[in-house]
Amino acid sequence: MNLQPYACDPTQSRGRRFAEPQAPTRTAFQRDRDRIVHSTAFRRLVYKTQVFINHEGDLFRTRLTHSLEVAQLGRSIARTLGLSEDLVETVALAHDLGHTPFGHAGQDALHDCMAPFGGFEHNLQSLRVVDHLEERYPQFDGLNLSFESREGILKHCSRTNAELLEAQEPAFADGAGGVGQRFLNHTQPSLEAQLCNVADEIAYNAHDIDDGVRSGLLTLAQMREVPLFDGYCEAALRQHPSLADLGQARRLLYESIRLMLSDQVYDVMAATQAAIDEHKPQSVQDVRAGRALVGFSPDMRAQSKVLKSFLFRQLYRHPQVVQTMDAAKQVVRELFDAYGQTPAHMQGGAGAHALAAQQAAGDASAFHRTVADYIAGMTDRFALREHERLTGRRLLVE
Numbered sequence: 086m087n088l089q090p091y092a093c094d095p096t097q098s099r100g101r102r103f104a105e106p107q108a109p110t111r112t113a114f115q116r117d118r119d120r121i122v123h124s125t126a127f128r129r130l131v132y133k134t135q136v137f138i139n140h141e142g143d144l145f146r147t148r149l150t151h152s153l154e155v156a157q158l159g160r161s162i163a164r165t166l167g168l169s170e171d172l173v174e175t176v177a178l179a180h181d182l183g184h185t186p187f188g189h190a191g192q193d194a195l196h197d198c199m200a201p202f203g204g205f206e207h208n209l210q211s212l213r214v215v216d217h218l219e220e221r222y223p224q225f226d227g228l229n230l231s232f233e234s235r236e237g238i239l240k241h242c243s244r245t246n247a248e249l250l251e252a253q254e255p256a257f258a259d260g261a262g263g264v265g266q267r268f269l270n271h272t273q274p275s276l277e278a279q280l281c282n283v284a285d286e287i288a289y290n291a292h293d294i295d296d297g298v299r300s301g302l303l304t305l306a307q308m309r310e311v312p313l314f315d316g317y318c319e320a321a322l323r324q325h326p327s328l329a330d331l332g333q334a335r336r337l338l339y340e341s342i343r344l345m346l347s348d349q350v351y352d353v354m355a356a357t358q359a360a361i362d363e364h365k366p367q368s369v370q371d372v373r374a375g376r377a378l379v380g381f382s383p384d385m386r387a388q389s390k391v392l393k394s395f396l397f398r399q400l401y402r403h404p405q406v407v408q409t410m411d412a413a414k415q416v417v418r419e420l421f422d423a424y425g426q427t428p429a430h431m432q433g434g435a436g437a438h439a440l441a442a443q444q445a446a447g448d449a450s451a452f453h454r455t456v457a458d459y460i461a462g463m464t465d466r467f468a469l470r471e472h473e474r475l476t477g478r479r480l481l482v483e
Contacts, residue, residue, distance in 0.1 A: 089167035091366040093275050099232035102216070102255050103225045114171035117234040121175060124221070124228060126182040126214045132464035133181075134188035134413075136293055136400065145299070146292045148181045154292060155180070158350060159284040163277065165354050166361075172277040173284075175230075176237030180281060183210025185461045186468040187417065190410035194417035199457050202450040209246055210461050212239045212264070218458060220437075232257065235264045237278035242268045272373045279379035280357075287349050290392055291342050297400045298338055305334055308341075311395050313388040317344040349385060356382040412480045416472045417460060423475045424456045430475060431459050433467075 088094055095112035108116050121127055130149035146154075156177035163173040184207045185191030192207045199205040212235060216227040230238075242250070247265035254263025267274060294314070297303035309315045321340040322328055328337040360378040364371075372378065381389060400406065424431050428442035438459040445451035463471070473479050 087167060088169060090368060091276060091361070091372050092168045093172050093233045093277050093369055095169065095171070095231075097369075099257050099259060099261070101229050101231055102227075103229050105229065112171060113231045114169060114175055114234065117228070117230045118171060118175040118178065120221075120228045120230065121179045121182070121215070124182070124214075124219050126219060126462065127178065129462065129464050130181060130184075132466055133184055133186055134191070134465055135289075136188065136296055136406070145296045148184055151288060151292065152178050152181055154288040155281065155284045158287055158346070159281050162280055162284065162350060162354055162357075166276070166280075166357060168277050168280060172233055172237065172275070173280055175234045176278060176281040177284065179215060179230075179234065179238050180211060180240065180285065181207070182214045182238075183207045183212070183461060185210075185417065186463045186465045187410065187413035190413045191417050191460075191468075194414035195421065195457055195460060198418060198421040199453060202453040202457075203246075205457055205461070206241065206246075207461070208238075208240045209242060210458075212250075213458070214462075218462070232264065233275060233277070236267075236274050237281055239264050240278075240282060244268065267373065273375060273377055274373070275369055276357075276372055276379055279377055280353075283353055283379055283381070286389070286393075287346065287353070290389065290396065291346050293396055293400060295338065295342055297396070302403045302405060303400055305338055307399060308338075311392050313392050314341060314345065317341045317348070320344055349381070349389070352382050352385045353380065356380060356385075409481065416468055416480055419476060420460055420468065420472055421456060424459065425453065428452075428456070431456070433459070 093114075095114045098113045101113075107113070111119070127149075130152060131147055133148040135146040135148055135151050156174045159173040159177045160170045162168075163170045185195050185205075187194075192205065196205040214227075215230050215235065215238065218226070219228050220226065222229065239250075242265060247268035250265035251263050251269070254265070257263065262269075266272075273279065294303070294308060298305060298308065305318075309318055318337065318341040321337055321344060325340065327333060328340065357379045360380075364375055364378060366372045366375060366378070380386065424442075428439050428446075431438040431442065438455055442452055442455040445455055460468070469479070469481055
């Protein structure tokens, strides 16, 4: 493990919320990764929507396969930059643990339902999963991950939520505050956390192109309207003229995406190394006190924004996707109402959520947060079955 001085060193971790002895054969970050992989929330990701509802096709990405792709890209970049591969993998595998069923549609619907009670944000929910909701250990709730892993998971946070988090954090030995502190003093997370954010973007842009074309909602001809993608398509055709044949469209798509992924990875490596060389951080503390250092070059950033805008218009807002997601939002809203009126309907987990809701009955915010926790933890298919059980209607056909 050849770490640069500005990388997160597991031997120098700021520690866990609840003190534990070191593992004899694993570093702190390796232990975090293993806990995530064995968690209930991680297993559920295989049946949670990325763009297309899970049952719409066996080959579309899910939250699990997306997380694995982010981890692969992140590790490759981290290895070259001398950052902690284990920490990057940990954050990548955990970053979507709090996502609702039905992707962003589910999140939006749940946020609307929770608006009077503090709202809902999947990123903050991911931290809630690893800090509180997993029930695996007799000594504490959650997975008791290291500070560095928790910091990376919390990508976004409002000032209000940051203040609430800080009020619940333990007193770390270095006195520097908890995972919410950087949102209050406007500092940066570790380079490993910054890297996961960029790897996430690289991964979903690439696989959403693949899934969009596979679904028939996008065509290769449409994708070639995007200058960034068209450039890689032209490069693929120059290197492999046979891909111009009508029967080679799938291979042409794959090769174009492969070239784009590769080029974006190398772009991030070069741009980040140049930023590190310019600002010369000598420690993780220097990284946190400076500006964000991990990212695309200006040209790649601009082209990536054009691609994202295209995907938003042509794929995420495609009438067929919107119709499905409107139905998914209705499922979430009606589940929220049903459980709010009759908490005993929350039968999963041996009724633990129903019991928690009963115990919080005198506190409207805590009560509805329990309902939100239950819904957010659902897979797509479980949410659909629950909705049919409670309403007698089937809004989306499995």
